[in-house]
Amino acid sequence: xxxxxxxxxxxxxxxxxPLTGESFSVNEIGVSIINYxxxxxxxxxxxxxxxxxxxxxxxxLEKDFNDFVNMLKYHNLILD
Amino acid sequence: MKKIYQxxxxxxxxxxxxxxxxxxxxxxxxxxxxxxxxHEIINKYGSPVFVVSEKTIREKYxxxxxxxxxxxxxVQFAWSYKTNYNDAVCRIFHQQGSWAEVVSGFExxxxxxxxxxxxxxxxxxxxxxxxxxxxxxxxxxxxxxxxFDELYQIIELTKTLSERPxxxxxxxxxxxxxxxxxxxxxxxxxxxxxxxxxxxMMNEKMDLRGxxxxxxxxxxxxxxxxxxxxxxxxxxxxxxxxxxxxxxxxDVGGGFASQNTLKGAYLPGTDTTPSFDQxxxxxxxxxxxxxxxxxxxxFLFLETGRALIDDAGYLLGSVLANKRLADxxxxxxxxxxxxxxxxxxxxxxxxxxxKETGFQTxxxxxxxxxxxxxxxxxxxxxxxxxKKGDNxxxxxxxxxxxxxxxxxxxxxxKIVLIDTNGExxxxxxxxxxxxxxxxEIIPEHLR
Numbered sequence: 370x371x372x373x374x375x376x377x378x379x380x381x382x383x384x385x386x387p388l389t390g391e392s393f394s395v396n397e398i399g400v401s402i403i404n405y406x407x408x409x410x411x412x413x414x415x416x417x418x419x420x421x422x423x424x425x426x427x428x429x430l431e432k433d434f435n436d437f438v439n440m441l442k443y444h445n446l447i448l449d
Numbered sequence: 450m451k452k453i454y455q456x457x458x459x460x461x462x463x464x465x466x467x468x469x470x471x472x473x474x475x476x477x478x479x480x481x482x483x484x485x486x487x488h489e490i491i492n493k494y495g496s497p498v499f500v501v502s503e504k505t506i507r508e509k510y511x512x513x514x515x516x517x518x519x520x521x522x523x524v525q526f527a528w529s530y531k532t533n534y535n536d537a538v539c540r541i542f543h544q545q546g547s548w549a550e551v552v553s554g555f556e557x558x559x560x561x562x563x564x565x566x567x568x569x570x571x572x573x574x575x576x577x578x579x580x581x582x583x584x585x586x587x588x589x590x591x592x593x594x595x596x597f598d599e600l601y602q603i604i605e606l607t608k609t610l611s612e613r614p615x616x617x618x619x620x621x622x623x624x625x626x627x628x629x630x631x632x633x634x635x636x637x638x639x640x641x642x643x644x645x646x647x648x649x650m651m652n653e654k655m656d657l658r659g660x661x662x663x664x665x666x667x668x669x670x671x672x673x674x675x676x677x678x679x680x681x682x683x684x685x686x687x688x689x690x691x692x693x694x695x696x697x698x699x700d701v702g703g704g705f706a707s708q709n710t711l712k713g714a715y716l717p718g719t720d721t722t723p724s725f726d727q728x729x730x731x732x733x734x735x736x737x738x739x740x741x742x743x744x745x746x747x748f749l750f751l752e753t754g755r756a757l758i759d760d761a762g763y764l765l766g767s768v769l770a771n772k773r774l775a776d777x778x779x780x781x782x783x784x785x786x787x788x789x790x791x792x793x794x795x796x797x798x799x800x801x802x803x804k805e806t807g808f809q810t811x812x813x814x815x816x817x818x819x820x821x822x823x824x825x826x827x828x829x830x831x832x833x834x835x836k837k838g839d840n841x842x843x844x845x846x847x848x849x850x851x852x853x854x855x856x857x858x859x860x861x862x863k864i865v866l867i868d869t870n871g872e873x874x875x876x877x878x879x880x881x882x883x884x885x886x887x888x889e890i891i892p893e894h895l896r
Contacts, residue, residue, distance in 0.1 A: 384459070392462045396809050399457040425454035429836065436773055437457035443777045444461065 480876035515724035532754030617659035624673035663702025671731035681741030707759035762847025786817020806833035
């Protein structure tokens with residue numbers, strides 16, 4: 370799973386897809402996840418990092434993380 | 450220290466002209482109702498639960514009464530039972546001075562059980578049995594005749610009863626509203642109402658007491674009421690001319706809108722609904738300018754329901770689950786569905802979190818708990834990121850939901866009243882399986 374090439378993301382959560390010209394808004398944890406994905410870290414490693422960073426239970430985080438990744442796929446921001 | 454968690458969200462930014470009419474995206478939480486923490490209510494009485502504010506009912510009634518009584522000297526409200534016939538709710542209105550307006554034998558009995566004097570009950574509706582009518586006639590209730598069959602039914606009953614029926618006719622008319630309501634009552638414009646009046650006046654055993662028109666529901670402008678009041682007043686004076694008979698009251702029915710937002714409305718109901726003062730101004734203007742004897746003005750009757758009770762009702766519930774639909778939309782499943790929130794078929798109900806949730810929202814569809822496709826509470830709402838178990842409050846549910854709700858798939862919940870001292874009272878218990886055991890009968894061969 371790879372985030373698309375040259376996806377631009379600002380610290381405030383503005384996301385720009387240069388391939389389609391589409392733009393998106395993500396929240397703080399969304400910024401963290403996209404940045405981890407850009408570094409090509411594996412999913413388990415990302416989940417562990419997020420768990421250290423945010424006050425959340427493991428199951429809830431995993432459920433929301435998978436949902437977010439599915440939405441990135443839905444918007445064609447991730448390549449399988 | 451770890452950061453506060455909110456689930457990750459992504460929202461596509463769509464190009465387009467910014468709208469100056471946009472509403473704020475974040476919802477302010479409703480944490481308390483009349484000073485009581487909503488979580489305390491849910492913990493004590495379960496989820497979902499209806500909550501009724503006695504303070505709001507009394508305040509609304511006073512607002513409405515004041516709007517009319519400061520403009521017209523003889524005003525009488527009659528509480529519309531079908532809007533909410535919970536006995537405690539009805540008794541609050543009766544304590545405030547409301548009579549009862551009922552539309553069935555069942556509602557009539559409820560009014561009697563609530564100690565409403567028979568002659569303070571207005572009996573409306575197209576369905577009245579002989580038994581209902583005999584009771585109403587003997588109690589000198591005001592019977593609003595809906596059609597000729599009912600008129601002749603009453604004439605027939607007068608042959609055996611000693612008490613004189615106290616009657617009015619209900620009329621429908623063109624007031625500029627589309628579609629025109631013509632299902633109930635006699636038509637004014639084609640002369641049917643005048644024919645009915647003459648038939649009543651020719652009968653020597655009944656008294657024509659009033660004229661009634663209920664021109665529609667959820668009227669978003671007061672002007673049609675002005676037209677209706679003027680037409681009724683004109684007819685009253687025509688009766689006076691021909692029969693030398695003064696009617697004692699003009700009943701303009703109900704139909705005032707609450708501040709809920711109708712589906713398809715461009716602006717929220719809070720911005721567009723007329724005030725009681727606006728309705729009162731239109732109606733009393735028309736009656737005061739009619740040619741009535743100043744010493745013998747008719748009473749003005751009002752059967753306002755929704756606008757008096759909607760704000761007093763809250764529905765508290767919990768999130769059952771979140772899921773993602775195939776088109777990427779967020780779906781949240783609530784423990785409140787169309788079975789208990791019937792008005793979600795025509796309102797865009799306001800749904801609020803019960804604690805502050807931050808600025809993030811998602812375009813969300815709110816489903817109820819029923820395993821039925823129609824169970825949609827909100828088709829699209831900018832909703833905060835609530836998770837399973839979180840609570841919410843739906844505002845303005847006091848009208849019709851606690852009467853039109855249905856026992857379907859799940860059982861109906863409790864209704865709790867918060868009195869003016871901030872004390873909570875269960876005013877209707879939740880249904881249990883025993884309700885069904887008590888009313889269903891299993892034939893011997895299936896036992």
